[in-house]
Amino acid sequence: MAESPFVTMKCPACGGALYLREGETHTSCPSCDSSVLLTGAVGNYVLPSEVDSTQALRAVRRAMESGWKDSAGRSRVSRPRLFYVPFWHISAQVQGYVLGLEPEVREEEQPRPVENPDGQSMSVFQSTRTVKRRVGVRAVEREVQLRGSVNVSAADLEPLGIPNLSSKAQMSLEGMEIQRNALPEGLEVFDSRVHADGVFVDPLVSLSEARADAEEYLRRLAGGAGRGLEQQWRYLVFTGRRDCLIYYPLWVVGFAVDGRPYRAVVDGRSGRVLRGRFPAGPSGSRYIAAGAAALWAFAIPPLVNLLATGTLDYRSGTASLNCSGVLLLIAGALGIGTWQVLRALDRMESRGGTRHV
């Protein structure tokens, strides 16, 4: 986590202390007022949260109630925490050429054999069909000139259930203002004095990794210029790169229902629940438990009787049958059956008792 946003360096002119804020690329010396250029610095921007903790809690409560109405009343909610998760924004221009061969295709009408009404013979010229025939190839030279930008996840959000943005993975993030390419609107230059709330997550993906990832994506995008070409030859260069780090707000709300822990992630911009696990409420397991209880209720009196007398009492007749072997078999079968029912209940509870958003 970015605990101390200030880095102390000395002014190259007067030797006085320079107090640099994270993300600054230029500064001026407070002692001598000299302009100082900071090498290796990358601009940091924040998309401030437009949702407070109360609104985040309300969103989670609504999501809870939409599944199981009683769950909100039975829940114990811990204090929502605001996290600012980092994304690299890399822009570059891709220029070059794609050369290749473009197939030339001609559409032709061809006779189609049709069966005659007598069912014995075929007529060839009664019907036609359109076929595409490759008649040759044409040399093509295409120029590629595009300026593109890519957002790359700088921290792993998978544990929160949010997919990562990368050239190999996700193309978009549903429900979030930050997407694959565009720079989101409403960015503010990161200033620790203004943006004091929340935890700023440090980027785990290095800038060079993010650049390589962005290049891979842009290369693929530029490759579109060669669509449909055969025997392609490409020459692409990447220039004018610009990078910045964007912090995006996410509220993480933890809560427990009947002792079971759950977690939800609320978008700090829209206030929508992005991802989360919620209790799904009582399911079919309740009816199975009732059935098992009824089975036991009917089985216990005759069993007690058997245990006490060792006989099955047929009240309609006079005969009495000694069934201690049968008694053991019934008791064993009931024991195994009950064990199986309890296992099934446990499985249903763990699978059906949770709702994912």
Added chain:
Amino acid sequence: MSEVTGAVLLRCGECLQELSGLPDDSIFLCRNCGRAWVSGDRGLTRVGVSLWGEAGDGMVFLPFWRVEADITVHERTTRRRSVRTPATAPRDYDPLAERGLQTESGRRVLRSYLVPAVVNGRALSIGVKLRSSRPDLVPYEGSTPLMVGGSVDADDAVELSRAIAVGEEVARSDFLASLDIELHPMEVDLMGIACRAGERGFEIPGAGIAMRYADTEDRAAILKRNGLSRD
């Protein structure tokens, strides 16, 4: 993680005049002594600069990289404009021609390239056009003008020069199939060229070439710093 690796005084290394530029600039021209400086990981490095054109109303000095390079074309393979398939035109079909058979190799030339040092989405086209049009520029005479917007570094300029060299081969009258080209930069320096801020873009005088505003990343800031505006 973004790591600040050093603090560099934004002053001319010769006359200590304060340098100024746009937030993303890496090229700075000292308005006192006329020397140019490029920022990098090791601080500010001096780079040669020459100024061209005439100052005046609506004129903006923009930086360009001039790359003097030794070009070696190891192999250049071309193909026919079009080839028929054997099924439709068996007499015309030539499987070697379809793969590209005209190959030449071993050409070596010394060339000079001019590449915009401002971020422009059409830098490659502009570079190719500047190579073919060879603008007739006159040396600038007067006090050192303001020149901002330079944020393309020398390495990128060399890369772009290589792309322009490829573009020249593509622009020839035949159809290129592949190219094995090598570019060795001999000299890389800056040229400040007075461009007219026209209706649609920065016009390079004497070349008939304009860098459209729409393609120029820092157009608004460049115009603003030069006291101009274009909606």
